[in-house]
Amino acid sequence: MKVLIIGGVAAGTKAAAKLKRELPGADITIFTREKEISYAGCGLPYLIGGSVEDEAELIVNTPEKFAALTGVAVETGCEAAALDPTAKTISIRRSPDGPAEAVGYDRAVIAVGASPLRPDAAGVELPGVFTLRTPADASAIRGWAEREDIRRAVVVGGGFIGLEVAENLKTRGIQVTLLEASSQLLPGIFDPEMADYLRRHLVKNGFRVITGAKAEAFLGDSRITAVRTGARILPADLAVLSIGIRPNTDFLAGSGIAMEKGAIVVDRRMRTNLPDVYAAGDCALVTNRITGKPQYSPMGSSANLEGRTLARVIAGEEAAYPGVLGTGIVRLPGLNCGRTGLSEAQAVGEGYDVVTALAVTDDKAHYYPGAATFITKLIADRQSHRLLGAQVFGPGSVDKMIDIAATGIAAGMILDDFDGLDLAYAPPFSTAIHPLVQAVYVLLNKLSGAMVSMTPAEYAAGKAQGRRVIDVSRAPAVPGATYVALDKVRGPIDGIGADEPLLLVCTKGRRAYLLQRKLAAFGYTDTVVLEGSTSFCEVKAHAAGTSVPPEEVTRVKGLGFLRDKNTADRFNGRVITRNGKITAGESRAISEAAERFGSGEIAMTSRLTVEIQGVPFDSIEPMREFLMQAGLETGGTGSKVRPVVSCKGTTCQYGLIDTFSLSEEIHERFYHGYSHVKLPHKFKIAVGGCPNNCVKPDLNDLGIIGQRVPEPNLELCRGCKVCQIEAACPIKVAKMADGKIAVDSDACNHCGRCLGKCPFKVFERSTNGYRIYIGGRWGKKVAQGRCLDRVFTDRAEVLDVVEKAILLFREQGITGERFADTVARLGFENVQEQLLSNELLARKQDNISSQKHLVGGATC
The missing domain is CATH 3.50.50.60 (FAD/NAD(P)-binding domain)
Incomplete structure (x- = not known):
């Protein structure tokens, strides 16, 4: 039997290897246009990030190694040009410009994959x-x-x-x-x-x-x-x-093969509508295991299974691929996200009487180190109790939750079948009742009426409107809610009516459910548990005009919202400018945000941030979301590196450096890059384009000033009676002495205005650079910063000095003191010596990872 396989990677190589094991005498050839036939495509993002160190680690088999291991012939750099099902040939082009050669087959496998859109x-x-x-x-x-x-x-x-x-x-x-x-x-x-x-x-x-x-x-x-x-x-x-991707099936045009949106239609035996032609992988459709309908599911896992099934079918076995559940999982920082089966929308679209529940459970014994939570959403059919889908989030082993759910769905299990399921338990791995089974119990309680609840989707849609929010957390957690201590409920609760519509919330939902059962026994008739509670939902119960709890004032201050002292619940939100300027589009977004969420007024702060006035507490998150869509962020408070303040030296007639570019780089590298680093106090940075000091760089914790250091050629000086250099010097440090122009280098501020003023070209040459000031501040206690002895000419070196200053402040500063105090305490010469060496950078990781300055001293 002669088998041609067009394409490699997952489906093609799996089909070839399995078929060769089943039929050792078969003549099998893989044609692929790639130089590699078998690589771990799912590992590609991790090569970018560095978790996979080298490209070679992702190569599963080279063509030579695969051929030697399996006995399958492999030809790379070849592309299929056409399929002729009548002649049973595939036209192969062995080079991009070469002629197409018809190659005959007894069986053909199309596994050409897909290409990125x-x-x-x-x-x-x-x-x-x-x-x-x-x-x-x-x-x-x-x-x-x-x-x-x-x-x-x-x-x-x-x-x-x-x-x-x-x-x-x-x-x-x-x-x-x-x-x-x-x-x-x-x-x-x-x-x-x-x-x-x-x-x-x-x-x-x-x-x-x-x-x-x-x-x-x-x-x-x-x-x-x-x-x-x-x-x-x-x-x-x-x-x-x-x-997205598009199947590489253009070469099949005119062959008569059935396709939908470029994907090849196959049956459960991976057969196309053409005799002896099969397809698998990212170029083919598969069957949804629940609905029985075809769907496009380009996954490396299913591609391998499809290729294996296909090989067994060609070998004469009664094999069939049962289809997919759309199972998938992704790792994100601090959160793994998995799903299987139908989503709620898909289940509704298929005509099921859908019921869902969202449960927040421990992912292992709560007392075991590293214990966290799972957020599990289950989708089921109300009438049959059939499990239709699961979606799970959590920092831990989300895969085990999804794998159990996928197994249950594939086996046709109903919710009741999970009750008593004997799953692995030990404190490092799980809870005594498995987290997935706990989620099933929540849904069963909902179905039986033992729990009356509201889903997060219903809550977000406003279904809780008019309900009084009852907070039954271990400690008050929802501003404006009525707090109830669960362990003290012995009967009807004073001040809460038995027929009053109540929304019960806690951290995860369990305590709210327990309170609901208690209240039902005491005659309360209209209580609803919020599924997921505050762990999942953004619960709001604050009444307009009422005081915001102090802990919430502190929390939103960290987001850049400072309370307006003239009000009980309104805040002024600081919108950060990266380098002292914003685009017209950003300006429109800020104006619209001020009208939609605030008082309609905008103020400018001394730090060149834009402050939207009068934002109600409940509008803070919506406004942050609105601004984020425009690429803007709020913040700029706390004992951290603050947003940089910059003059417009880039465009100013006196500007000596590109202040916009430098400030933006400082913003990205130190405001964003050090956003998680707590300092003894706030750390302010200013960038000035020239010695005019428009943004007071010398009155900031660290300031950078553009410099143009003249390099006069005094041999050209003719001792003119009226010296143009002396006349041009704005600070009068250039003076004629003994018939020659002289500049006091210690007094010169390097503004560069003398350059080009001498007709005899004495002052033509100069060096551009940066002066760095440290230890300045203004406000309650003013301190004049002092410049480092060097004028820096390398921008990268300037940025390194900024980083070393931040690291020194974190390492050697005392919580509550400003950088000026640190410099005064340690001594300027000591600090300068450290900033000009690289020892602080060598200790960077230990410094940042240490538990220091957990409180900080900034109050505004």
């Missing part, structure tokens, strides 16, 4: 814009990130691969923006409320997430500098496209 957008071919499909792609992205010292990246597409790429770029210290055209991340994979939780988690971990927007153009001349959407421009040194 590229948007029809200007600039998509610019250097720095990548797709990800092969190890070479991953190496190219990683090389670009390392070689070009990338600071900002845009990942276009919020599916599994896009999220994995985003996570791995973040591990490299790159600021990542996720851009998804759909209204949510992982569209069609997770239900909207689950996707929203995921979005909130990513934002809290420093990602910028923009949904409902497409990449319309990639900007730049010789390389990418930004991505333009319909509403904004996103600065970017790197863009990775992950907007």
